[in-house]
Amino acid sequence: MNKYIVPVAAHALFITFALTVLFFGFWECPFLKLTGLPCPTCGVLRALKSLLIGDIYGYFEYNFFAIPLVFTFLAAVHYGKFRKKKILRLLIVLTATANFVFYSTRIFVAFDIW
Secondary structure (H helix, E strand, O other), X not given: OOOOXXXXXXXXXXXXXXXXXXXXXXXXXXXXXXXXXXXXXXOHHHHHHHHHOOOHHHHHHHOOOHHHHXXXXXXXXXXXXXXXXXXXXXXXXXXHHHHHHHHHHHHHHHOOOO
C-alpha cells in the first residue's frame, strides 16, 4: 500500500469537514445530541473560524486549545515521519491531558457541578 494514502486521506477528510462546517454550518455534534454535553473538542472549528476573521476574543471564548489540537492531530497523522517518536507521543499525551482538564473545568463551571 502506498505510504501517502492515509495522510492524504486524513488531510482531505479534515479539510472537507472543516470547510463544510465553517461555510455551511449545518453539522451538529453527535456527542452533544447523544449526551446533552459538549464534546471535548467542542468549539474548535468555531474558534478557528473566529481566528481566521480576526476575532481573537471569539477564539478564546470558543476553545483556546484549537490550535494545539489541530497541530497535534496533524503531527499524529504524520507519526511515521518523525524520528523522535517519544517526543511526539509526549506532545500527544500533554495536549490530550491539557484539553481534558480544560474540558472538565468547562463542564463543571457550565453545569455548576461543584
